[in-house]
Amino acid sequence: MYKYDKYDQAIVDARVEEFRDQAARRIAGALTEDQFKPLRLKNGLYLQLHAYMLRVAIPYGTLDSRQMRMLGHIARKYDRGYGHFTTRQNLQYNWIKLEEAADILADLASVEMHAIQTSGESIRNVSSDQYAGAAADEIADPRPWAELIRQATTFHPEFSYLPRKFKIAVTAAEEDRAAIRLHDIGLKLVRNGAGELGFEVYIGGGMGRTPFVAPLIRPFLPAEHLFSYCEAALRVWNRWARRDNIHKQRIKILVHDLGQEEFTRQVEEEWQAILPNQSDVPMVEFDRIAAYFVDPPFEAGAPDEIDRSDPDFALWVDQNVVAHKAPGYAIVNISLKPIGGIPGDASAEQIELMADLAERYSFDELRVTHAQNIVLPHVRKADLYALWQTLSENGLAEANLDLISDIIACPGLDYCSLANARSIPIAQKLSQRFGDDRQREIGELKLKISGCINACGHHHAGHIGILGVDRKGTENYQLLLGGSGAEDASLGKITGPGFDEDGIVDAVEKATQVYLDRREEGERFLDTYRRVGMEPFKEAIYG
Amino acid sequence: MSMKLLTGNDLRTGEVTWWTGTGWSRFVENAVDVDEHGEAIATEEIGARRVNAAYVIDAVDTPEGPRPAHIKDRIRALGPTVRLDLTLKPADPDAGSWVI
Numbered sequence: 194m195y196k197y198d199k200y201d202q203a204i205v206d207a208r209v210e211e212f213r214d215q216a217a218r219r220i221a222g223a224l225t226e227d228q229f230k231p232l233r234l235k236n237g238l239y240l241q242l243h244a245y246m247l248r249v250a251i252p253y254g255t256l257d258s259r260q261m262r263m264l265g266h267i268a269r270k271y272d273r274g275y276g277h278f279t280t281r282q283n284l285q286y287n288w289i290k291l292e293e294a295a296d297i298l299a300d301l302a303s304v305e306m307h308a309i310q311t312s313g314e315s316i317r318n319v320s321s322d323q324y325a326g327a328a329a330d331e332i333a334d335p336r337p338w339a340e341l342i343r344q345a346t347t348f349h350p351e352f353s354y355l356p357r358k359f360k361i362a363v364t365a366a367e368e369d370r371a372a373i374r375l376h377d378i379g380l381k382l383v384r385n386g387a388g389e390l391g392f393e394v395y396i397g398g399g400m401g402r403t404p405f406v407a408p409l410i411r412p413f414l415p416a417e418h419l420f421s422y423c424e425a426a427l428r429v430w431n432r433w434a435r436r437d438n439i440h441k442q443r444i445k446i447l448v449h450d451l452g453q454e455e456f457t458r459q460v461e462e463e464w465q466a467i468l469p470n471q472s473d474v475p476m477v478e479f480d481r482i483a484a485y486f487v488d489p490p491f492e493a494g495a496p497d498e499i500d501r502s503d504p505d506f507a508l509w510v511d512q513n514v515v516a517h518k519a520p521g522y523a524i525v526n527i528s529l530k531p532i533g534g535i536p537g538d539a540s541a542e543q544i545e546l547m548a549d550l551a552e553r554y555s556f557d558e559l560r561v562t563h564a565q566n567i568v569l570p571h572v573r574k575a576d577l578y579a580l581w582q583t584l585s586e587n588g589l590a591e592a593n594l595d596l597i598s599d600i601i602a603c604p605g606l607d608y609c610s611l612a613n614a615r616s617i618p619i620a621q622k623l624s625q626r627f628g629d630d631r632q633r634e635i636g637e638l639k640l641k642i643s644g645c646i647n648a649c650g651h652h653h654a655g656h657i658g659i660l661g662v663d664r665k666g667t668e669n670y671q672l673l674l675g676g677s678g679a680e681d682a683s684l685g686k687i688t689g690p691g692f693d694e695d696g697i698v699d700a701v702e703k704a705t706q707v708y709l710d711r712r713e714e715g716e717r718f719l720d721t722y723r724r725v726g727m728e729p730f731k732e733a734i735y736g
Numbered sequence: 737m738s739m740k741l742l743t744g745n746d747l748r749t750g751e752v753t754w755w756t757g758t759g760w761s762r763f764v765e766n767a768v769d770v771d772e773h774g775e776a777i778a779t780e781e782i783g784a785r786r787v788n789a790a791y792v793i794d795a796v797d798t799p800e801g802p803r804p805a806h807i808k809d810r811i812r813a814l815g816p817t818v819r820l821d822l823t824l825k826p827a828d829p830d831a832g833s834w835v836i
């Protein structure tokens with residue numbers, strides 16, 4: 194894991210004191226809210242439906258047990274005993290006091306964390322594969338590249354007043370677990386015919402009001418030019434972005450308006466123009482960063498067998514445990530989706546427990562997934578049973594990874610001032626409806642819920658997506674089918690008129706029944722939908 | 737009967753507050769009809785830093801007290817519907833009944 198050097202620490206510490214002064218001046222009346230708002234947003238502090246909300250950056254979803262423990266401590270000391278893990282691999286606190294916000298940032302800084310660039314028109318927390326460095330199917334660890342982007346763009350003056358927020362994701366595996374094609378820039382680490390490392394560069398994806406799957410802009414970018422090429426793309430966007438219209442400011446709109454070919458031409462031209470400036474991060478700096486991401490000391494000859502005699506444990510292993518690159522090790526997914534629970538929420542005690550378990554069983558490392566779960570990336574198979582027993586005793590052993598009850602849901606109208614409708618109660622009802630053996634019969638089905646068109650709940654990318662809308666002052670829910678955020682990325686299509694709270698749950702049930710009736714051998718819900726099309730689903734839902 | 741309420745957040749704590757005619761309360765039951773005076777009161781109270789981000793909403797006067805007309809403001813008044821243990825009336829099992 195990356196460790197701050199003295200410069201990183203000095204920057205973050207200075208930022209805390211700067212914010213302490215800004216908050217004090219706001220409270221004393223020296224700053225108006227209009228003056229203060231952009232300053233607090235630069236430190237991840239929003240004013241939400243019930244209170245201030247603080248969004249803490251978890252770079253590419255990776256953290257150690259000391260940091261995780263601090264997140265639990267903050268939840269208990271400054272909030273109401275819990276936190277919410279988000280679809281950007283971050284954590285949000287819902288009940289923050291302005292007068293304590295600088296103290297929280299100081300506590301975060303003491304464990305090499307901050308809330309910088311988690312809001313505003315900046316390059317946001319770079320996201321990545323939650324299995325990075327552990328996955329059996331990756332060609333290299335993508336996180337050093339994510340860290341390089343983070344360092345090269347943090348406080349970079351050229352990227353401090355962008356037209357709009359900007360999201361970058363990096364992966365290095367065939368299976369896309371970071372939804373790279375639904376980002377402003379999606380980067381996939383690949384090797385060319387000569388065995389050299391480089392990136393497939395996708396630009397112009399995104400969800401929100403106008404969703405797009407990013408086109409491939411460059412099939413192979415030599416890895417050492419990652420920064421200059423991103424800079425070229427950002428410059429083209431900065432030059433042409435529709436600053437006159439907030440709904441048209443994202444780079445996806447520019448790529449769409451110019452067309453893939455013309456956008457690519459302009460980026461390549463800009464790149465050639467800036468290459469002589471040598472703005473790329475020197476490889477010696479990359480090597481310095483990469484040295485922090487070497488494998489932990491895996492035990493040679495760790496036993497590969499798992500005693501599956503306890504059927505509940507075996508079920509959990511089959512659903513939540515994933516192949517690791519090292520023999521005798523496994524990747525463990527801790528579901529934050531208990532049946533009837535709030536997706537992504539964890540209590541201070543659960544957060545601290547997961548920190549303890551990471552220290553004990555996973556070389557001190559945890560990951561936050563964009564699906565709002567937690568990963569222990571390096572667990573000895575021989576330790577799985579003991580780990581599972583502790584998780585079970587603490588409500589953290591739901592065996593539902595990628596099943597219909599493993600729902601992504603944004604905070605929605607229960608917490609978010611932009612929301613049209615509540616997301617969480619829909620997730621709770623759905624997980625209660627399907628959270629028995631039925632979800633296993635259905636198999637992989639990614640269900641995603643957003644409380645408004647901003648799509649923080651990734652509804653466009655759900656095999657089944659649900660979008661909350663306001664219909665004459667009451668909550669209404671649209672149903673979408675056929676989305677995917679994976680390597681087979683696609684955008685869901687709306688089935689037709691929306692539903693009320695109970696109606697949407699029934700509609701999902703009808704859709705799953707069509708799948709069960711029509712599926713062929715080996716087909717997931719998404720495969721059947723793609724084969725048979727929308728009509729049979731519409732008939733069942735509205736017929 | 738329809739009415740107008742003035743609501744905002746406490747500057748220091750962020751808590752949702754309601755204008756009572758003489759000051760601010762966390763409980764919507766204490767809110768009063770501000771009629772057409774909401775903007776003027778908001779300007780003065782914001783200036784004195786007794787409230788942040790204040791705005792006027794529509795509400796209905798009921799025998800149980802003022803009820804915000806829009807669901808968003810009703811959720812603001814009570815707390816998240818999915819965490820009734822965190823609402824302003826955690827001991828009252830019916831606390832959420834008027835929100836939805």
Ligand code: SF4
Pocket residue numbers: 603604605606609610611612613643644645646647648649650
């Ligand atoms: S999708 Fe809308 S309701 Fe949900 S968190 Fe984002 S802005 Fe809020």
